[in-house]
Amino acid sequence: MHTPVATTVTSVRHDRATRVLSQVINKTALIDTYRPVIYQARTIALNDPVAQKTQWTCLTMEERICTHRLLQKKDKLFYRVRPAILTLTLLVMILGVALTVSGWMAFSQGEGFLYLGGVPLGLVMTLLPSFMLRVWDQPKGFDVASGLGEIGGKNFTLTTIHAIQVIGSRHKEDLIYYRDMHTQPNYEINLVFDDGSRILVINHGDRYTILQDAKRMALFLQCQLWEALP
Secondary structure, three states: OOOOHHHHHHHHHHHHHHHHHHHHHHHHHHHOOOOOOEEOHHHHHHHOHHHHOOOOOOOOOOOOOOOEEEEEEOOEEEEEEOHHHHHHHHHHHHHHHHHHHHHHHHHHOOOOOOHHHHHHHHHHHHHHHHHHHHHHOOOEEEEOOOOEEEEOOEEEEHHHEEEEEEEEEOOOOHHHHOOOOOOOOEEEEEEEEOOOOEEEEEEEOOHHHHHHHHHHHHHHHOOEEEEEOO
16 A cells, blocks of 8 residues: 555644754754853844844964964963974075075175075065064964953953854855865954944864864853854
8 A cells, every 4th residue: 555645744744843853952952061151143133132133254274274272371271383383484594595595695796696596486485474473473372361362462351241153154166176175164263342343362274173162262251152154
């Protein structure tokens, strides 16, 4: 005896609903292991008036490399450039200085204009990494003892922080520039203040590190952690 079509469709819908509910329950159980609670974007929008006036789009373009690590010393939580990135940048600067000096010395000794071409290249290899280090070394941290924080030259009081927002995106432009590669997402951590305004803390393409940093940050500041990653 054949099963009626309507009954079959109802059964399929029931199975799908069961699977979705199971996934939600499992994810909720995982979420509950973290403190403070990680809220999904839809739940936030319904329950938190600050979230309703907060933007949920990324604040900056992609930064694929994780250049900083989150450190804690007593009452301070802050970002510092990773040792590997710092070492590599300094090596490029040293090579740039060596290339500039050797090129100029060879030219001054009458070796010809060919050696002079190493001077501008060496200057680029010296100045560009130094500029990048200056940008990377901008203060990014929080001081519980003083109740103050600073991100990229912007100062604020920790009591005005409402939540830590973790969001991400996949830019369509990736399909143009990386036609033969999988698109790489951009994840970022933002501070959300009581008025709904945001400040970018850090962004890169490492999902695991972003989440771990956001959890540590939320625990340190004792505020909510909003996660809405794609």
